Amino acid sequence: MLAMPTTTINLLPPDLLAQLERLELVTRKVFRGRLKGERRSKRKGQSVEFADFRAYVPGDDLRSIDWNLYARLDKLIVKLFLEEEDLHFYVLIDDSRSMDFGEPTKFEYAKQLAAALGFIGLVRADRVRIETLGQGLRQHGPVLRGRKSVWRMIDYLNSIKPGDSVPLAEGIKNFCLRNTGRGVVVLVSDLMDKSGYEAGLRYLVAQRMDVYVIHLLSQEEFDPDVKGDLKLVDCEDHDVAEISVSAPLLARYQRALNAFTSGAQEFCSRRGMNYLLAGNQTPVKDLISNYLRRRGLVR
Amino acid sequence: MTEWFRNTLSGWQWALLMLVPPAIIALYFLKLRRLPLEVPSTYLWKRSIDDLHVNSLWQRLRQNLLMFLQLLLVVLAIVALLRPGWQGSRLAGQRFILLIDNSASMSATDIDGGSSRLDEAKQLAEGLVDQMDSGMSAMIISFAEKPRVVQEFTSNRRLLRERLASIQPTARGTDLAGALELANTLAAAGKSARAGSDDEAAAAEPPPPTAYILSDGRFEDVEGVAVDHLKLAYVPVGSFDAPNLAITALSTRRNEERPEGQQAFVQVANFTEKPQKAVIELTLDGRFLDAAELRVPAGETSGRVFPLPTGAVGALSARLKYRLDSTTRDSLPQDDIGYAALNDTGTGDVLVVTPGDAALELALSTQRAARLAKIAVVSPATLESAEYRRDAENGAYDLIIYDQCVPAQMPRSNTVFVGRLPSASTWRQSHDANDNIDEEGNEEHAGAALVVAPQIIDWDRASPLLANVELGDVEIADSLVVRPPPGGTVLIETTAGPIAAIAPRENYQDAVLGFEIVGRDAAGAATANTNWPIKPAYPTFWLNVLEYSAAPSERHESSAIRPGRPVQLRAPAKVERLTVVAPDGRETTVDRSDQGTFPFTGTDQPGVYQVRQGAAVTDRFAVDLFDRAESDVSVRPTQDPESQTVRPADVRIGHVNVAATTDRAPSRHEIWKVLLACALFVLVLEWYIYNRRVYL
Numbered sequence: 004m005l006a007m008p009t010t011t012i013n014l015l016p017p018d019l020l021a022q023l024e025r026l027e028l029v030t031r032k033v034f035r036g037r038l039k040g041e042r043r044s045k046r047k048g049q050s051v052e053f054a055d056f057r058a059y060v061p062g063d064d065l066r067s068i069d070w071n072l073y074a075r076l077d078k079l080i081v082k083l084f085l086e087e088e089d090l091h092f093y094v095l096i097d098d099s100r101s102m103d104f105g106e107p108t109k110f111e112y113a114k115q116l117a118a119a120l121g122f123i124g125l126v127r128a129d130r131v132r133i134e135t136l137g138q139g140l141r142q143h144g145p146v147l148r149g150r151k152s153v154w155r156m157i158d159y160l161n162s163i164k165p166g167d168s169v170p171l172a173e174g175i176k177n178f179c180l181r182n183t184g185r186g187v188v189v190l191v192s193d194l195m196d197k198s199g200y201e202a203g204l205r206y207l208v209a210q211r212m213d214v215y216v217i218h219l220l221s222q223e224e225f226d227p228d229v230k231g232d233l234k235l236v237d238c239e240d241h242d243v244a245e246i247s248v249s250a251p252l253l254a255r256y257q258r259a260l261n262a263f264t265s266g267a268q269e270f271c272s273r274r275g276m277n278y279l280l281a282g283n284q285t286p287v288k289d290l291i292s293n294y295l296r297r298r299g300l301v302r
Numbered sequence: 303m304t305e306w307f308r309n310t311l312s313g314w315q316w317a318l319l320m321l322v323p324p325a326i327i328a329l330y331f332l333k334l335r336r337l338p339l340e341v342p343s344t345y346l347w348k349r350s351i352d353d354l355h356v357n358s359l360w361q362r363l364r365q366n367l368l369m370f371l372q373l374l375l376v377v378l379a380i381v382a383l384l385r386p387g388w389q390g391s392r393l394a395g396q397r398f399i400l401l402i403d404n405s406a407s408m409s410a411t412d413i414d415g416g417s418s419r420l421d422e423a424k425q426l427a428e429g430l431v432d433q434m435d436s437g438m439s440a441m442i443i444s445f446a447e448k449p450r451v452v453q454e455f456t457s458n459r460r461l462l463r464e465r466l467a468s469i470q471p472t473a474r475g476t477d478l479a480g481a482l483e484l485a486n487t488l489a490a491a492g493k494s495a496r497a498g499s500d501d502e503a504a505a506a507e508p509p510p511p512t513a514y515i516l517s518d519g520r521f522e523d524v525e526g527v528a529v530d531h532l533k534l535a536y537v538p539v540g541s542f543d544a545p546n547l548a549i550t551a552l553s554t555r556r557n558e559e560r561p562e563g564q565q566a567f568v569q570v571a572n573f574t575e576k577p578q579k580a581v582i583e584l585t586l587d588g589r590f591l592d593a594a595e596l597r598v599p600a601g602e603t604s605g606r607v608f609p610l611p612t613g614a615v616g617a618l619s620a621r622l623k624y625r626l627d628s629t630t631r632d633s634l635p636q637d638d639i640g641y642a643a644l645n646d647t648g649t650g651d652v653l654v655v656t657p658g659d660a661a662l663e664l665a666l667s668t669q670r671a672a673r674l675a676k677i678a679v680v681s682p683a684t685l686e687s688a689e690y691r692r693d694a695e696n697g698a699y700d701l702i703i704y705d706q707c708v709p710a711q712m713p714r715s716n717t718v719f720v721g722r723l724p725s726a727s728t729w730r731q732s733h734d735a736n737d738n739i740d741e742e743g744n745e746e747h748a749g750a751a752l753v754v755a756p757q758i759i760d761w762d763r764a765s766p767l768l769a770n771v772e773l774g775d776v777e778i779a780d781s782l783v784v785r786p787p788p789g790g791t792v793l794i795e796t797t798a799g800p801i802a803a804i805a806p807r808e809n810y811q812d813a814v815l816g817f818e819i820v821g822r823d824a825a826g827a828a829t830a831n832t833n834w835p836i837k838p839a840y841p842t843f844w845l846n847v848l849e850y851s852a853a854p855s856e857r858h859e860s861s862a863i864r865p866g867r868p869v870q871l872r873a874p875a876k877v878e879r880l881t882v883v884a885p886d887g888r889e890t891t892v893d894r895s896d897q898g899t900f901p902f903t904g905t906d907q908p909g910v911y912q913v914r915q916g917a918a919v920t921d922r923f924a925v926d927l928f929d930r931a932e933s934d935v936s937v938r939p940t941q942d943p944e945s946q947t948v949r950p951a952d953v954r955i956g957h958v959n960v961a962a963t964t965d966r967a968p969s970r971h972e973i974w975k976v977l978l979a980c981a982l983f984v985l986v987l988e989w990y991i992y993n994r995r996v997y998l
Contacts, residue, residue: 100342101342101343102342103342104341104342105342109342193342193343195342195343195345195346196345197343197345221342223341223342224342224346229339231337232336232337233336233337233338233339234336234337234338234339235338235339235340235341235344235347236338236339236340236341236344237341237342237343237344237345238340238341238342238343239343242344242348243344244344244347244348244351245336246347246350246351252350252351255350256346256347256350258350259346259349259350260346262349263345263346263349
């Protein structure tokens with residue numbers, strides 16, 4: 004590798020890169036890639052790798068008839084081959100202000116995760132696109148393909164900043180409208196939308212995409228370190244909540260948090276989406292190599 | 303009358319105090335500014351708070367917990383300031399005298415919880431003090447054998463309580479009369495002082511002060527005491543059933559069978575209602591000596607004699623060890639021990655005043671005599687010297703032998719007169735009374751009858767002086783007839799009448815031999831008056847004399863000293879200062895008084911006291927609580943004719959019957975201390991919650 008911008012090191016440290024090189028993105032669904040990729044698809048197609056036989060039906064390509072079998076059996080049998088294809092891989096980052104909290108901030112963490120997953124895709128010649136929820140309907144993220152695009156991806160990731168808060172549903176809807184193709188989408192968000200995350204996620208389901216929801220929460224959200232009588236101000240809508248911190252209140256918060264995460268998980272799993280709760284304290288390396296691998300996003 | 307609260311603050315102080323709760327509430331209503339904190343989202347918090355709003359009243363209370371705690375603190379403080387209490391009745395009158403018995407019986411621990419009667423009495427007195435309103439004053443007098451003003455009239459309750467706590471138990475007897483007289487005098491003095499200072503007050507005639515007698519009633523009815531300036535109230539302390547066994551006597555005396563040895567006599571009294579078995583353990587200077595089991599019938603005494611080793615010297619103590627039964631304990635442990643002093647009987651000081659009597663001097667010069675006594679021989683001329691007079695007056699000698707001479711004044715010591723009658727009038731009066739003998743003879747023999755050649759008929763073999771003395775073959779040329787005064791004993795009886803006798807004089811014994819051993823004729827030459835000196839009985843007699851009369855321990859043998867009583871100590875003339883070592887090791891220096899004795903008064907502690915001259919222990923004496931009245935600790939009961947219940951007996955003081963107030967002295971139980979403790983706890987809790995934010 005040549006000289007990298009310093010931020011690269013933040014987003015993709017070398018040891019992570021070494022690990023990511025060995026991984027590839029997986030999808031459980033059958034998608035049609037636009038270009039030949041390095042991926043062995045579930046679809047039968049044209050490649051050198053044999054898959055199956057089946058009886059000829061009119062309209063089949065004559066080139067695929069196994070003439071040796073015709074000679075032996077006097078039947079027209081078509082030889083099927085595995086198709087190799089590329090994968091459309093999207094990373095959708097929640098760039099609302101609420102993501103700009105924590106140490107490291109959830110947004111930074113999301114970018115790092117996006118870079119790592121994107122790198123895997125690029126290395127395997129998949130089609131990678133990284134977008135944010137705050138992007139307008141006409142604004143597209145760059146389409147990246149191939150190892151050489153790593154720099155573009157990183158530059159792009161460095162350029163995005165937490166911006167104006169767009170409701171989750173609207174952001175996802177815009178994403179779906181921009182990207183009509185099917186593929187794998189990884190949504191990295193804290194799902195903290197007062198109007199609810201359900202509507203947004205439904206759009207993704209409707210798109211028939213293979214959806215991974217990475218529910219990213221900061222340590223402060225898991226275990227708030229607050230004391231005394233406080234006026235909590237929401238950074239997005241400047242909504243105010245007055246609280247007097249007490250053990251019961253904290254207990255109730257924990258209950259609310261558990262209800263929130265388990266609700267999201269249930270919602271996702273019912274709709275065939277993969278849900279993963281992540282904290283900003285878990286290293287990206289571990290998240291990918293352990294959790295995402297177990298969930299089947301990478302292999 | 304029950305009074306729940308007592309005011310302690312004035313109006314403006316209350317007003318100030320009452321401003322505090324509204325101030326606290328106001329501070330809470332001027333709601334504290336909450337600290338703004340930006341968070342990623344209030345999404346989860348809102349949901350949590352929504353949850354909490356369900357029971358909002360309780361939540362609000364919880365949020366204001368600190369305020370409620372502070373209010374509770376203030377309320378507790380206010381209630382404490384109101385001095386809540388109950389079972390108290392207002393004390394009537396203006397002045398009180400608390401007469402607190404601290405005699406030996408008040409050390410009995412028959413009060414529930416094992417505290418002593420004195421503690422109980424002090425507690426009752428404190429209850430009375432607590433009830434005093436401002437403007438009331440009280441005086442505290444403690445009394446045992448002598449009354450003592452513990453605290454003059456004062457309205458300072460704190461001071462009264464302090465002084466009350468300073469009253470210590472004593473081992474003395476009880477003399478209520480003295481205490482009442484003192485209280486009466488002081489009450490009268492207070493009254494006259496008031497009358498003198500303010501005419502109007504005198505016209506109003508303040509009621510006489512009430513004297514509360516806090517005692518167990520272990521005293522005789524008080525007679526002949528005027529208590530016209532006092533109103534009396536008797537508060538009995540103690541229980542009817544206070545089982546106690548006591549040592550009521552421990553004395554040492556010469557062993558009757560073996561005159562050279564001593565024996566100790568221990569008497570145990572049983573003040574319970576059942577026969578008791580007790581073990582008496584005798585120790586000498588802390589070393590075990592002997593022990594014996596003794597059965598004591600209910601309500602009676604029984605004694606036991608212990609032989610003591612020959613020549614034993616030191617502090618003898620007898621300890622009573624017994625078990626009543628598993629539940630009851632001995633109420634008064636102080637009287638389970640008795641003390642006696644065993645003094646060195648080895649050498650007494652003996653003065654022989656003789657014009658020259660070889661037989662006498664020879665008899666007293668034996669080795670054994672030297673072991674028994676230090677013997678000094680002087681001539682009759684010495685009787686006139688100032689030195690002799692002083693020594694005789696001080697009791698410097700244990701025994702003085704006057705051979706053919708008579709002192710002008712009887713000395714303070716045992717005496718033996720040889721051939722003369724003592725100058726004490728009793729010897730001569732007794733003679734006059736039985737006078738049937740002609741009045742002849744010279745001046746020295748005035749009043750005495752001289753008989754010639756009396757034949758000895760009999761002698762008192764039981765007398766220690768004549769122990770082992772055989773007089774059957776003794777012949778006497780002439781002798782005076784010796785008739786002892788009342789109380790005396792004839793030692794030798796002859797055909798012509800008694801010629802030797804012994805009689806007590808104060809604490810001393812005077813022995814008189816009517817015949818001279820060695821007489822003198824008109825020319826002054828020595829003549830033998832009797833053949834006794836050549837008989838073996840002669841030196842034996844003088845040794846008996848030395849053993850019986852010259853032993854210095856005889857002085858204290860008769861009586862044990864009661865605690866608190868003064869002791870007159872004696873010492874040879876040259877000694878000007880004595881040191882008395884109390885049983886606890888405390889040393890007191892005693893100087894010679896004008897009377898020539900050493901008065902020692904610090905005998906509060908039972909035990910054996912040592913008297914030292916320099917470093918040498920010269921004498922010991924024992925102080926003992928041998929008082930049946932104090933040891934019989936049960937409160938005297940009486941049958942109430944109306945209710946048929948047993949209650950403490952009344953006491954008679956003068957001509958007044960003072961009823962025992964069975965329903966205890968009006969004592970007020972106050973809980974302000976508990977309230978303040980609660981307030982303190984609330985304060986700590988509030989601080990904790992404030993710091994830890996742990997709500998409930």
